[in-house]
Every structure is written in structure tokens, then in C-alpha cells.
Amino acid sequence: xxxxxxxxxxxxxxxxxxxxxxxxxxxxxxxxxxxxxxxxxxxxxxxxxxxxxxxxxxxxxxxxxxxxxxxxxxxxxxxxxxxxxxxxxxxxxxxxxxxxxxxxxxxxxxxxxxxxxxxxxxxxxxxxxxxxxxxxxxxxxxxxxxxxxxxxxxxxxxxxxxxxxxxxxxxxxxxxxxxxxxxxxxxxxxxxxxxxxxxxxxxxxxxxxxxxxxxxxxxxxxxxxxxxxxxxxxxxxxxxxxxxxxxxxxxxxxxxxxxxxxxxxxxxxxxxxxxxxxxxxxxxxxxxxxxxxxxxxxxxxxxxxxxxxxxxxxxxxxxxxxxxxxxxxxxxxxxxxxxxxxxxxxxxxxxxxxxxxxxxxxxxxxxxxxxxxx
Amino acid sequence: xxxxxxxxxxxxxxxxxxxxxxxxxxxxxxxxxxxxxxxxxxxxxxxxxxxxxxxxxxxxxxxxxxxxxxxxxxxxxxxxxxxxxxxxxxxxxxxxxxxxxxxxxxxxxxxxxxxxxxxxxxxxxxxxxxxxxxxxxxxxxxxxxxxxxxxxxxxxxxxxxxxxxxxxxxxxxxxxxxxxxxxxxxxxxxxxxxxxxxxxxxxxxxxxxxxxxxxxxxxxxxxxxxxxxxxxxxxxxxxxxxxxxxxxxxxxxxxxxxxxxxxxxxxxxxxxxxxxxxxxxxxxxxxxxxxxxxxxxxxxxxxxxxxxxxxxxxxxxxxxxxxxxxxxxxxxxxxxxxxxxxxxxxxxxxxxxxxxxxxxxxxxxxxxxxxxxxxxxxxxxxxxxxxxxxxxxxxxxxxxxxxxxxxxxxxxxxxxxxxxxxxxxxxxxxxxxxxxxxxxxxxxxxxxxxxxxxxxxxxxxxxxxxxxxxxxxxxxxxxxxxxxxxxxxxxxxxxxxxxxxxxxxxxxxxxxxxxxxxxxx
Numbered sequence: 001x002x003x004x005x006x007x008x009x010x011x012x013x014x015x016x017x018x019x020x021x022x023x024x025x026x027x028x029x030x031x032x033x034x035x036x037x038x039x040x041x042x043x044x045x046x047x048x049x050x051x052x053x054x055x056x057x058x059x060x061x062x063x064x065x066x067x068x069x070x071x072x073x074x075x076x077x078x079x080x081x082x083x084x085x086x087x088x089x090x091x092x093x094x095x096x097x098x099x100x101x102x103x104x105x106x107x108x109x110x111x112x113x114x115x116x117x118x119x120x121x122x123x124x125x126x127x128x129x130x131x132x133x134x135x136x137x138x139x140x141x142x143x144x145x146x147x148x149x150x151x152x153x154x155x156x157x158x159x160x161x162x163x164x165x166x167x168x169x170x171x172x173x174x175x176x177x178x179x180x181x182x183x184x185x186x187x188x189x190x191x192x193x194x195x196x197x198x199x200x201x202x203x204x205x206x207x208x209x210x211x212x213x214x215x216x217x218x219x220x221x222x223x224x225x226x227x228x229x230x231x232x233x234x235x236x237x238x239x240x241x242x243x244x245x246x247x248x249x250x251x252x253x254x255x256x257x258x259x260x261x262x263x264x265x266x267x268x269x270x271x272x273x274x275x276x277x278x279x280x281x282x283x284x285x286x287x288x289x290x291x292x293x294x295x296x297x298x299x300x301x302x303x304x305x306x307x308x309x310x311x312x313x314x315x316x317x318x319x320x321x322x323x324x325x326x327x328x329x330x331x332x333x334x335x336x337x338x339x340x341x342x343x344x345x346x347x348x349x350x351x352x353x354x355x356x357x358x359x360x361x362x363x364x365x366x367x368x369x370x371x372x373x374x
Numbered sequence: 375x376x377x378x379x380x381x382x383x384x385x386x387x388x389x390x391x392x393x394x395x396x397x398x399x400x401x402x403x404x405x406x407x408x409x410x411x412x413x414x415x416x417x418x419x420x421x422x423x424x425x426x427x428x429x430x431x432x433x434x435x436x437x438x439x440x441x442x443x444x445x446x447x448x449x450x451x452x453x454x455x456x457x458x459x460x461x462x463x464x465x466x467x468x469x470x471x472x473x474x475x476x477x478x479x480x481x482x483x484x485x486x487x488x489x490x491x492x493x494x495x496x497x498x499x500x501x502x503x504x505x506x507x508x509x510x511x512x513x514x515x516x517x518x519x520x521x522x523x524x525x526x527x528x529x530x531x532x533x534x535x536x537x538x539x540x541x542x543x544x545x546x547x548x549x550x551x552x553x554x555x556x557x558x559x560x561x562x563x564x565x566x567x568x569x570x571x572x573x574x575x576x577x578x579x580x581x582x583x584x585x586x587x588x589x590x591x592x593x594x595x596x597x598x599x600x601x602x603x604x605x606x607x608x609x610x611x612x613x614x615x616x617x618x619x620x621x622x623x624x625x626x627x628x629x630x631x632x633x634x635x636x637x638x639x640x641x642x643x644x645x646x647x648x649x650x651x652x653x654x655x656x657x658x659x660x661x662x663x664x665x666x667x668x669x670x671x672x673x674x675x676x677x678x679x680x681x682x683x684x685x686x687x688x689x690x691x692x693x694x695x696x697x698x699x700x701x702x703x704x705x706x707x708x709x710x711x712x713x714x715x716x717x718x719x720x721x722x723x724x725x726x727x728x729x730x731x732x733x734x735x736x737x738x739x740x741x742x743x744x745x746x747x748x749x750x751x752x753x754x755x756x757x758x759x760x761x762x763x764x765x766x767x768x769x770x771x772x773x774x775x776x777x778x779x780x781x782x783x784x785x786x787x788x789x790x791x792x793x794x795x796x797x798x799x800x801x802x803x804x805x806x807x808x809x810x811x812x813x814x815x816x817x818x819x820x821x822x823x824x825x826x827x828x829x830x831x832x833x834x835x836x837x838x839x840x841x842x843x844x845x846x847x848x849x850x851x852x853x854x855x856x857x858x859x860x861x862x863x864x865x866x867x868x869x870x871x872x873x874x875x876x877x878x879x880x881x882x883x884x885x886x887x888x889x890x891x892x893x894x895x
Contacts, residue, residue: 026427030463033429033463033464034463034464037464037466037475040475041475041477044474044475044476044477045477045520046526047520047521047526047529049529049530050521050529050535051537052533052535053535053536053537054533054534054535056534057534057535057536057537058537058539058542061536061542061543061544061604062541062542062543063541063542063543063871065870065871070548070868070869070870071543071546071862071869071870071871072543072606072869074606076868079548079550079607079608079867082550082607082608082610084610084612085612086612086616087612087613087616088616095550095552095610095612096550096551096552096553097552097553098552098553098610098612098615099552099553099554099555099615100553102552102612102615102616102619103626103627106619106620106626108619108626108627120624
């Protein structure tokens with residue numbers, strides 16, 4: 001029987017059915033044959049017995065289905081004393097307390113959501129001032145909270161005035177850690193925790209400078225900060241020592257509103273207490289200079305979280321360096337004597353604050369990064 | 375000489391026997407291309423009775439085909455004293471003196487090589503876990519394990535063995551809660567009981583290319599080893615936690631987290647690390663990625679925006695790893711579903727009991743949504759802004775479909791958990807929600823008869839993650855299916871047996887479905 005080219009169209013249904021059935025049974029037979037060959041080979045090569053098991057082992061691993069015990073036959077709640085070794089510090093930690101330990105060990109503390117916010121904010125909005133303002137406030141809070149609860153208690157005792165003014169920010173800040181924590185059980189969209197609405201953040205009422213006359217402005221500016229917010233175009237109504245804005249900004253706004261002769265800022269020396277805010281000042285200043293490098297927060301973030309204990313310290317001095325050099329650049333850019341004086345006073349400020357906080361980082365590395373500015 | 379060989383092959387192994395054998399394999403056994411297949415079909419017939427099948431064998435010493443069942447090849451062997459013949463179906467060598475199939479190492483080597491060549495020529499793409507090919511689809515250097523002589527000896531002397539039967543605890547293991555890490559534990563349980571993922575890791579498919587010690591895929595592999603080790607004490611996943619916190623910063627922090635968020639972050643990190651580089655330098659293009667995570671979890675969601683004026687449709691397809699479904703009881707209204715809702719009982723559920731079903735949620739997800747006058751789309755047909763409707767359908771279904779029921783509501787006014795019971799089936803047919811079904815519906819074929827033979831869209835439930843408690847504080851547990859119809863409840867370190875009823879009565883937060891049938895591509 002030679003193979004012919006059969007035309008299927010000429011056949012009726014029953015013939016087709018029969019053909020299909022034939023093909024099907026052939027395929028099944030071939031498949032069975034394949035299985036037989038496999039078994040045959042296994043037996044011949046001598047590894048067929050591998051499939052066998054011993055009764056004892058099988059009994060060991062049987063599933064137990066009784067109340068009060070799990071499937072291994074063990075009683076619940078006997079695992080309280082498990083321990084593990086932290087990959088970061090190599091200490092032996094109780095397993096059920098490992099997560100809080102790791103958090104502190106990696107230096108995340110309660111900043112975890114804020115670090116994420118900051119990173120997202122900086123990568124999303126390079127030029128959005130409101131985001132950088134937000135960061136400032138975060139940094140402000142960081143100074144205190146990142147030390148952990150023990151140190152927080154210490155600070156409370158030593159510097160009541162400072163903390164009192166700091167406290168103001170926390171409940172008003174819509175992105176406080178407590179609030180952002182409670183939105184953790186959401187539907188997986190991280191962007192929810194980032195405050196995308198710049199207006200929500202600006203919680204001071206602000207004054208519209210355009211409606212005021214020069215006298216009013218002058219009297220206003222003697223008592224208030226007055227720095228004009230970029231997005232609301234309103235003046236800041238906080239005190240002359242408002243932490244959100246720098247002296248330079250205050251000077252600039254007075255020059256802008258009242259003319260070049262006006263500059264009645266208080267002496268820089270009296271601003272010693274607010275040295276902790278310099279980090280934020282530096283940030284805002286940087287953004288005003290529109291220097292791209294300033295908004296790139298992630299390197300400092302990752303550095304701070306990789307370091308085990310010095311993270312919080314390493315953050316602040318780094319930013320201080322930025323700020324001081326930035327001021328130098330404004331001096332170079334063509335300010336008057338004011339800016340020169342400003343920079344000197346600010347750098348003295350830096351010196352003081354460096355002495356106050358533990359100066360762990362040496363000064364030299366920073367200039368190398370910012371060399372091209374000058 | 376291998377233990378299963380025979381001395382009679384020595385008569386054959388002379389002169390140019392290797393080449394001759396290759397030719398026989400290439401032409402008559404493993405057909406690489408269509409022409410060779412035709413040639414084989416036409417020329418391979420029994421020289422005595424003309425049959426094509428009947429276990430046709432070819433003589434190794436001369437050109438003769440004879441069928442085995444009718445013993446024609448045996449006659450030839452006796453007459454010509456050609457002792458060896460080859461089975462044309464599977465390539466086995468038969469020795470007439472030993473009267474059995476024999477396995478000679480050298481000849482088998484040739485057979486394997488020819489087989490691989492033929493498969494390459496065919497361009498066949500095999501599914502993920504055909505043991506002869508790698509995950510990329512084209513024949514790779516991978517062969518099933520066979521013990522060596524020494525190994526066989528050892529195994530014979532050590533008869534105690536663990537075998538995974540249906541009543542076996544191997545593969546199940548508790549996980550210690552490291553401090554509010556139940557969200558991580560429940561996702562780990564679901565992933566370790568995903569059959570394809572388990573097969574991938576247990577067959578040691580991950581070749582790590584990362585320099586540092588922080589590859590999450592390696593840690594995942596280690597996790598599977600721990601689960602199948604047979605240990606009964608719960609595993610402490612501290613290394614996993616450390617790695618996840620290192621690679622997904624937004625999750626770090628000792629506080630309660632969302633399991634769904636963790637799932638997406640974990641899949642993302644695994645996907646990045648599968649490519650071998652921390653920074654994802656290698657092909658990070660979602661359309662080109664062929665890592666195991668994408669093969670298993672990535673589906674395509676088609677979004678059609680129809681202009682109300684000219685009825686022009688603009689289509690985009692986005693990849694997805696999970697489907698988030700709205701629930702009744704949230705502030706956005708759930709009912710009514712689309713006007714075309716026919717209330718069919720496709721998945722064995724009905725509305726009589728009043729409970730919302732998963733199918734309802736899916737129908738709502740894929741309903742045409744009128745976008746409203748405030749969200750006009752620029753229509754390329756009309757060249758102006760027009761009102762439109764948008765509809766989502768599934769373009770490509772993933773092998774593992776994860777459904778996320780949005781139980782945590784975060785609207786402007788309130789934040790709460792929605793406890794509405796949603797009934798979900800053990801078996802789910804996704805056909806009505808496919809893009810192809812929608813097209814046939816639009817073409818007027820309203821009566822979509824259920825195609826019994828189309829098994830592509832049938833899914834089986836294998837893991838359910840539940841949340842008990844409130845928005846601020848709660849506890850996650852998982853139900854997983856280990857063997858067919860055997861369910862277990864995983865509550866951190868405690869694993870207990872559960873009934874199917876327990877599973878189906880539970881609230882459900884994350885539902886994992888696995889395709890029932892895996893086809894060749």
C-alpha cells in the first residue's frame with residue numbers, strides 16, 4: 001500500500017470520523033509506547049528503584065489533622081525563643097523583635113516614609129519649590145526624631161525653647177509621620193503618601209503684598225518674615241526668625257519691596273538658636289539659585305541609611321557645607337556688601353553649629369564637589 | 375561499556391559507524407524540517423508488508439525497514455544476521471541476540487545530539503518546564519538528571535527517602551513573624567505555592583549574575599530549599615526582610631504594611647534581579663523581558679477609548695501584574711453594572727443569594743465607562759475633543775492571575791475597611807472578559823456559547839490572602855493549596871489543615887488563580 005494523496009473533501013462524515021479515530025488511537029498507542037520505553041530504560045539502567053520509599057520516612061512526614069496542633073503535630077505558640085543574626089550588625093536578635101531592630105540598625109527609624117517621600121519628591125519635581133519646602137520641614141523634623149526615642153528625651157530636657165518652636169510644625173504638617181503611617185493599608189499606590197498638592201502644605205495665611213502700600217509694607221516687614229512664597233505669591237507671616245526662610249531671603253524681599261536702601265534685619269549673631277534650621281535654609285537657597293545638584297537628594301539618603309549609627313549626623317553637616325558654599329557663590333555673583341557680610345556671618349554660624357553638633361565629617365571633601373560653582 | 379549495553383554492538387562499531395548512525399537518525403527518526411518529515415513518511419514503509427506503523431524498525435547494517443509487530447524485522451535479522459535494528463519512533467536500539475532494547479552510551483550520545491539538532495531546526499518553542507529546553511524556549515543544554523554508577527550505589531545503600539505524596543508535609547513550613555511582618559509572610563506563602571515558580575526554583579534555573587550578595591532571586595531560591603527541606607520548625611525569614619528593605623525602600627520601616635503593596639514591590643525587585651543587575655541595566659523593557667516573573671505574572675490589559683461622535687476606537691495595551699477590583703460598599707457606586715449585563719451564571723454563581731461574586735466585580739471592571747464631559751479626549755478621527763467611553767478588557771492573560779479586592783478605602787472624607795463579603799469560585803473562566811470576546815460581541819455574536827474545548831482561559835484558585843482587623847491594625851493569613859483539593863491555612867508559624875468551605879467562606883483580599891492548562895506557544 002503506497003501512500004496516496006487523499007483528498008479529504010470527497011469523503012463523507014463517517015469516513016472522516018473513522019480517519020480521525022484511527023489517527024487518535026495511533027497517537028495514544030505511540031504515547032503509551034513512549035512511557036513503556038522510559039520505564040524499560042529505568043529498569044535496565046538500574047535507577048527504577050529510586051521511586052521507592054521506606055515506610056518509616058513516609059510516616060514521619062504525614063500530615064496531622066488534630067485540634068490544638070499544627071500539621072506537623074506541634075503545639076502552637078512554642079516559638080517564642082527563636083533567634084537570628086542581624087546581617088547588618090551581626091548581633092543575635094530575638095526573631096519576633098527583628099523587624100524593629102533592623103529598622104533602627106539600618107538607621108531608618110521613623111523616617112522610612114519620609115525618605116521615600118523625599119526621594120520621590122526630588123525625582124519627580126526638580127523645580128517644584130513646594131516639594132523642596134516640604135523637604136525642609138522633613139529635615140527639620142529629622143533633626144529630632146532620627147535620634148531615636150532615647151535621645152529625644154534628652155533633647156527635651158536641654159533645649160525647651162527650641163523644641164517648643166519645632167513642635168508647632170508637626171501637627172500642622174499634613175505629611176507628619178503619624179498621618180502618613182495610617183495610610184499604609186491603602187491600595188498600593190505610593191503616590192498617595194506624597195502630598196501632591198502644594199497649597200495644602202502652605203499653612204500660613206500669607207499676605208498679598210500687592211495690595212499694601214509702602215508704609216504698610218515697611219511696618220509689616222519690621223515684625224514679620226515677609227518672604228514671598230513662589231507659588232502663592234504671598235508674604236510669610238511668621239516671625240523674623242522664621243525657620244523656613246533664610247536671612248538672605250528676607251533681605252532680598254525687603255530690597256525688592258522697599259528699595260535697595262532698606263535692610264533692617266536683626267543682627268546675625270542673635271540667630272544662633274536657629275542654627276539647626278540651617279539645613280533647610282541651605283535647601284531653599286539652593287533651589288532659589290536653581291542649581292540642579294541641590295535637589296538630588298538620593299545620594300545623601302542612601303549614604304545616611306547605609307551608615308549604621310552616624311547617619312543622622314552625617315546628613316546635617318553635609319547640607320551645611322552646601323549652604324555655606326552656595327552663599328559664597330552668591331557673593332561672587334555680584335551682590336553688594338550685604339551678601340559678603342552675610343556669608344561671613346553665616347559661615348561663622350556654621351562654625352558654631354558645627355561645634356554644637358558632633359562634627360564627624362571633615363570639611364575638605366565638600367569643596368571638591370562644588371568646585372565648578374566658583 | 376555501560377551496564378545496559380550489550381557485547382553485540384561491537385560488531386557494528388566499526389569503520390564509519392558514527393556517521394552512518396547519524397544519518398539514520400537524521401533521516402528516519404528525528405525529522406528536522408518539513409521535507410525530511412515528508413521523506414520519512416513516504417519512504418519508511420515495511421519492505422515486506424508495506425505498513426507504515428506497527429512499530430517500524432530500520433536495520434542498522436543495511437537499508438531495510440520492517441515492522442516489529444508482524445515480526446518482519448526479526449525475519450530479516452535472522453536471515454541476514456544483522457543483529458541490530460533501530461525503532462523509528464523513539465530511536466531505541468534493539469538487539470536480536472539479547473532480544474531486548476539495549477542502551478549503549480556512545481550510541482545514546484549520538485541520538486541525543488541529533489534529537490536536539492532536529493528540534494532546533496523545527497523551531498519548536500516549548501513551554502516553560504519541558505526538561506529538555508530552557509526557559510527561553512529554544513533547545514538549551516539541559517538534560518534530565520540520571521544518577522551515575524556511584525550515586526546509584528549510594529542510593530541503594532541508603533533506602534530512607536522522602537517522597538512528596540498527597541499526604542506529605544514536605545513543601546509546607548511556617549514562618550516566624552519578625553514584628554508586624556505577617557504581610558510579608560502571607561505573600562511568601564502564596565509565592566512558594568505557585569506551582570510554576572516552585573518548579574523553576576527547585577530545578578535550579580536561576581543563574582545569578584549579580585556581583586553583590588544581595589540578589590533577591592537567590593534568596594527566593596534559598597527559601598524554596600528551606601520549605602522543601604523537611605524541617606518542621608518554622609523558618610525565620612530575616613534575610614528576606616533585610617533584602618526587601620534594602621531594595622524597596624518605600625516598604626521599609628517597622629510598621630504594618632499592605633500585603634498587596636508588598637507583592638507588587640517583591641515582584642518588581644525579583645523582576646529586576648532576574649535580569650542580573652541591580653540597576654536593571656540589561657533589557658528593562660517590559661515588552662522584551664523574558665524573566666520568570668514576567669512569564670508567570672505579566673498580563674496585558676487593553677484599554678479602548680471610543681469616541682462618541684465618530685465611533686473611532688483608540689487602543690492601548692498596558693502590562694499588569696494584578697487586577698484591582700472595586701467592591702460594593704465603597705463610596706463609588708457599584709451597581710448597576712453595564713447595561714449589557716445578562717446575569718449569566720457562567721461560573722456557577724447566581725444573584726439569588728444576593729452576595730456579590732468575583733464575576734460581578736470583573737464585569738464591573740470591564741464595563742464600558744462613560745468618561746463624562748469634563749474628560750474629553752482628543753479624537754484623531756474627528757480632530758477635536760469629544761466625549762468618549764472607555765472600556766478595559768484582558769488582551770493577554772497571565773499564567774497566574776492575582777485579583778486584589780480593594781477593601782481599604784481612602785477617599786477624601788473617610789478611610790475605612792470595606793468588609794463586604796465577595797464570593798469567589800474555585801474554578802474561574804475568564805473568557806467573557808477577554809478582548810477577543812468583546813470583539814465577537816461587538817460583531818453581533820451575542821450568544822456566546824461556552825466553548826468546551828477552549829481551555830485557554832480556565833483558572834483554578836490556589837491561594838487566598840485574608841486580612842482580619844481594621845485599617846490601622848490587623849493580621850494577614852493565607853490559605854494555600856498544596857495538592858489537588860488539599861488546603862492549608864498559614865497563620866505565620868502555624869500551619870493547619872483547612873477545608874474548601876473555610877477557604878470559600880473567607881473574606882478574601884488577594885486571590886491567586888493559576889491557569890489550568892499550559893499550552894505550547
